[in-house]
Amino acid sequence: MNKFLMKALWITVLCWCCYLRVQAQQEPIYSQYMFNGMIINPAYPSMDESSSLTAVGRNQWVGVEGAPKTATASFYTPLKASNTSIGVSLMNEKITVNSQTAVNFNISQRVKLNEKLYLALGLKGGMSQFREDNLSLTTTDPAFAHNQSYWKTDIGFGFMLFTDRFFVGISSPTFKSFDLGNSVNKVVVQSHYYIQSGYLFTLNEDVKLKPNVLLRMVKGTGFQYDLNANVLLKNLVWLGASWRSEKTITGLIQVQATKNLQIGYSYDSPMQSNLKGAQTVSHELMVNYRFSWSKWKVVAPRYF
Template sequence: MRLQKPTIERFSLCIFVLAFMSVLSLKAQQDAQFTQYMYNGLFFNPAFAGKESGYRFTALHRSQWLNYTGLNGPAPLTQLITASGKVDNLNLGYGLTFVNDNIGATSNQEVNLSLGYHKKLRRGILSLGLSGGLFSSTLKYDQFDFVIDESIIPTAGDETQMNFNVGFGAIYDRGNYYIGLSSRHLNEPGFDFGDGAINNQLRNHSYINFGYRIKTFALWSFEPSFLIKTVSFNNFSYDVGVIATHNNKISGGITFRGEESVSLLLGYSVLSDNSLRIGYAFDLVVSNVVAKAPTSHEFMLTYNLQPLVREYQRAIQRTPRFRF
């Protein structure tokens, strides 16, 4: 569950209260959420940019609370696209993240460029990352259902506002485990949509993610992980789960999102080098069921392109006197 109110009406409620009281500041989570968070670290933490060698691409679609019908539009739909690469001789990585998040009467788009620096530290690797980009928010006024008719807020059309967005992150990876810290929307951009009565500020979001890699017999490996989320350090939520993988090809796991849902994750790698992976996550809501539809679905494609390595074979040069 996102940390905001469990129903889609959270934004209309925010607009309503701010329009008439102008004193309440939003403290709820505004970032998109993903069940397959362990495969999408670049969204949460820019230090993942170029953390692994090669080029990595991810495309994800999430249908949250499928078939939910509320007062202010349909259920949330989210798309995520990421791409990253690495400059090996400079220990630098770069990444691009695009998010499209539709939540009832609101639509948010986010584009970020990330830069990561990776340095060996004792027996592990320390990665530091910075990100910057644009955050665009759109209100669809005709989808709001106000309790009180108020003329200062439009009843039709839509309005879009755009602002800058920055973040940072760090990861320490020892091989068998890693831990990451990150913070998004550091500048907390505001959106008033040209009306001083509306003030929807994008709050700072911080994350702690941890994973432990366990290799066992018969080509099986296990990776328990967790993700802790907080908004301005005023409220907290968490995801915890474990993924089992056989021969780097077939994977399955289970996760739990605090006070909301339990999820089943499946994955399968295709192509001879396992470079293309198909992932699916099924969420079953177990808390506040009345305010939501019971299931969510998440589909993901990842592609890892390893850099070409040219191998040169020395030819033997023969002369009458010697060869080398």
């Protein structure tokens, strides 16, 4: 097979994979979502009494040219004793010739139901810029004769019911999207829905177990799920494993480098791959820093 046919085959396979991704899961998939919950549920910041800054970098399908690469940064903080939290998140993702840059603002409010149980509501709103580098395709199709750039706004919401040992959440971080201006080849953004839950078991003084489950549904498709279990050793190291319904297994490790700084890494591997000759594994690195504005207030360990 000559180089031209090989290149054409790779472009066809990659575009088909990206087409499936757009149809089934337009939002980025994160393996360490259980430690970066505001991205999935806008009510998540109400579970934390400390300020938090998180950065995540994800390299998906290593070895495949044009495969998804995602970078996010998020920050949230409580507003004194008001039980209100505010936050902001930034995201950039590139897939083949398509890229997206988004900024979103977040507000959440929690209500105390009894001595241990809380209910939180979160709202999210923001804007995204989509760009298409069509000229790099070197195609004669007039629909791709020029680069494209357009904007969308979106709104989302989430609910959280939680204690210091348990939580269950329902959310739609991309509930409704609106076009700004006119453009060709616009992406049709589908509504995304999530249900997630977790529980913390204390096995002994040095070992804690935290199982998690995440269900996600995109309009027009069925449910997908992620089953996860993490073990915390001496409040210093998290070791975890996940099984995703897309037949992907994940291993992760989180290290509490200091009382404020947490560093995590995850490795995804598909049980089978349709992209022969490529590794198709994914790497994800997360850095989280939690702090309090008051030097007299101790930053409590974060289990969720």
